[in-house]
Amino acid sequence: MISSPLIPPLLAMIALTAGVWVAMVVQRLGAQKKLGLPIDAFASRASTSAAFGPYEKAANHYMNLFEAPVLFYVLVAVSLATGIVTPLTVTLAWVFVGFRVAHALIHCSYNNVSHRGATFLLGALVLWINWAQFGWALLSSGG
Template sequence: MSNTLVQPVLALMVLTLLVWLVMYVRRIGAMRALRIPAQALSTPDKRSLLPEAVNRPSNNLVNLFEMPVLFYALCLLLMVGNQVDALYVQLAWAYVGLRALHSLIQCTANIVIWRFVAYLLSSLVLAAMIIRCAMHNF
C-alpha cells in the first residue's frame, strides 16, 4: 500500500486542529472580555452574542467537515487500492494548499470573493481527483 498521500491527509488534519484551536482561543477570550457566561451560548443560534470575527473560525471548522470528507475518503481509497501516483499527490497537495488558503481568508479578513475563489478552486481540484479515480475504476 502506498503511503504518499499520508502527508497531505495529515496536513489537512493539522489544519483542522489549528482552526479548532483558534476557534476556542478567540471564543473564550471574547467570552471573558464581554463577560458572557458559557450557558448563554448553549445553541449555535446564540453565537450572535459574539462578534462576527470571533465566529469566523467556528464557521470555517464546520466547512472543514464538508468537502474534505470526500478528500479523506478518496485518499484512503487510492492508498488501499494502490493507485497513488505523482499526479494524485500533486493534486492532493494543491487541494490542501487551497483549503489552507480558504481557512486563512475566512479566519482573518473574510473577504468573500477571495474565499469563494479558494473554495471553488479547491473543489475543482477535488472533483478532478474523484473523476480521475472514477474513470480508472469503472
Template structure:
C-alpha cells in the first residue's frame, strides 16, 4: 500500500484545526463587537464572563492539541516504519470522522451525550491504530 496515503487523514485533521481556529477568532471578534466582553479579557482570560459559544470554540481549539497529537504520532510512526495498510488507513479516516463530529457538536449545541459518543468513537479508532501498530512493530522485532 502507498504509505503516503496516511498524509491525507492528517491533512484533514489540520484543516479541521484551522476551521475551529477561524470559528474561535470569529466568536472572539463578535464577543468584543457585541460588547459581551472587553478586549482586555484576552490579556489574562479571567476577567468577566465570556459568551458560551466563544468559550466552547476556545476550549475545542485547545482540545485539538491534546489527543490528536497521539493520532499524528501514530500516523507518522506507521509511515516511517512502513506499516500503513488498508485497516490502518481506514482507522485513521474513522478517527477524523469522529473528531469532525465531536468538533461540530462542541462548538455548536454542545450536547454532552452525542459529544461524548463522538469522543469515545475517536478514541476507539486511535486505540486500534496504536495497538495495531504496536503489534506490527513487535512482530517485526521478534522475526
C-alpha cells in the first residue's frame, strides 16, 4: 500500500471532480426537465451547449478539470514513482487544490471571469512552481 502525504490532496482533487460531475448531472437534468428538451439535446457538445446555455456552468467546469489538473495528476504519480515527495511538494499540491476548489466555486456559481481567471492563473503558477521544484529535486538527486 502506498502511504504518502500526497495521497490526501490527490483524493481531494478527485472528490472535487466528482462533486462537479454531480453538479453537472443535476444541472443538466434539471434544465432538461424545466426546458422540456428531448434527450437528443445531448447529441453533441455543440447541441448541448446551444440547448442548455446558462445551465452548462458545471459541465464547462467539468471539462476544465481535465485540462491543467492532468499535469497535477502526472506530478503526483511521478513523485510517488520516484519517491521524491518533499514537504514543499505536498504544500504546493494543497495550495493548487485550494485554487482549483475556488476556481470551481466561482465557475459553477456567479462566474465572474476576472475572479475565475485570477484563481486559474494563480493555481497554474503554483502547479508550474511545483513541477520546477520537483525537477530540481530530481536532477539534484542524480535521478
